[in-house]
Amino acid sequence: MRRGITRIYFLKTIAAPTNVPTRAELTTGPGSTDLSKQVSDVEGWSLENSPIETPDLGSKFSTSIPGEDKAASSSLTFYEDLVSEAVETLLSKDVTGYVVILRKGDVPASKSMDIFPVRVGSRAPSYSTGTEPAKFKVSFAITDVPTLDAAVPAAS
Structure with missing residues (x-):
């Protein structure tokens, strides 16, 4: 992730069956939330x-072929807002939607957008006695095949 460049959005819906959002769905739609400024840590979000294994009698070397793909355990950790509970409400348990990561930032036509269909598995405070800001962690289940390396939609 590139601090100050990478963008992370949560979208409630995406109309296209390809799971690639339009520019309006991504940045101005009623179901779009830019989470970038609240995120303190990112874990997972990969396949x-x-x-x-495919050993054979003709060799002592054990070969293999690609098997099933699965998503890594994925989560986002957020800074807790002292006044607003908007992110906590948006990402409450069992909420479904899409986490959209623009790895290289909002650069139209850049093939650096990853879209993950998700369901919130849990949201829990991150307790600490250290001198650090209050945080909470949201764990996600990736519910379908993610769309990786999609082109960032053109600006309006």
């Missing part, structure tokens, strides 16, 4: 493959 992993479980290879299948």
